[in-house]
Amino acid sequence: MTGKWWRWLGLLLLVVAVLVATALFVPKENGGYRMKVAQGQGMATVSRQLANDGVVYNRHVLLGAAYVLGIHDKLHAGNYRLPRSISTWQILQRLRDGRPDTVTVQIIEGTTFAQMRRIINQTEDIRHDTRHLSDAELLRQVDAQTPSDKPEGLFFPDSYEIDTDSSDLALYQLAYRTMQKHLQAAWDERQSGLPYQTPYQLLIMASIIEKETGHPDDRAHVSAVFTNRLNIGMRLQTDPTVIYGMGSAYQGRIRRADLQRDTPYNTYTRAGLTPTPIALPGKAALEAAAHPSSEKYLYFVSRMDGSGKSQFSHNLDEHNAAVREFILKQRK
Structure with missing residues (x-):
């Protein structure tokens, strides 16, 4: 057995x-x-x-x-x-x-150009031919005809796939061309009566909308707030622009002194749009900048309920009431 x-x-x-x-x-x-x-x-x-x-x-x-x-x-x-x-x-x-065979590089909406460069510089299996270049030199390599030396906002945030051992310059060129395509489409299809003279101004607005929007349903209303303010000569007074102007001095919080300290990007001290975008906006932000809602909102405040949504107001009295309800009440 x-x-x-x-x-x-x-x-x-x-x-x-x-x-x-x-x-x-x-x-x-x-x-x-x-x-x-x-x-x-x-x-x-x-x-x-x-x-x-x-x-x-x-x-x-x-x-x-x-x-x-x-x-x-x-x-x-x-x-x-x-x-x-x-x-x-x-x-x-x-x-x-x-x-x-190929490498995927993901750049998310709202990333700054400096953050994009760090992501690409840390990507393995591609050639880093631009690592030694300044931002201005890199931009001229991407587009020799560009009139600007500021690359912020000019590169489309997306997931890009490139061949192994390709030059990182090819990735920048692709992201740049993609942004030009989406920006031109948004400009061509924009609403009438918007306070932009050039596609670049629309790009600046889209970057601010990108950084200020916590919920996708709010984009058109956020766009309305800022376009309405521009139309009546009111300052934008938006924190993300102040943070961008602070650069490395920003350590996670804004103090009253920061809001009062003048920089080219402080929309509390200066009227109009910032001199450049403050981030890389995605397609939805570009479309929101081109198509703000018809509401006459001038203010908004986060609801602080975990949804990411904001409460929008037509005037200061409504806004102060919203602040009491959604901000001050949360602090008690």
């Missing part, structure tokens, strides 16, 4: 070995697949996605082999183009080599 059990056990182990070898070394058709590994992602997540998409026979075999090779937590972020037929073992070799 004992010998019989040993034979059955040996047969079982043989079957398991064949199944594992098949799952690991036999190529599987996938129709041509692009495997995306996000920053910080481990093999557990990647193996689950590959199994769900039918790229591998068995995710547990993939995961176990990754642990044996010691790459389960050392995946290199990027996009990998897989051939139409590939084995699990070959996939592991690609991941171990750590050379993605």
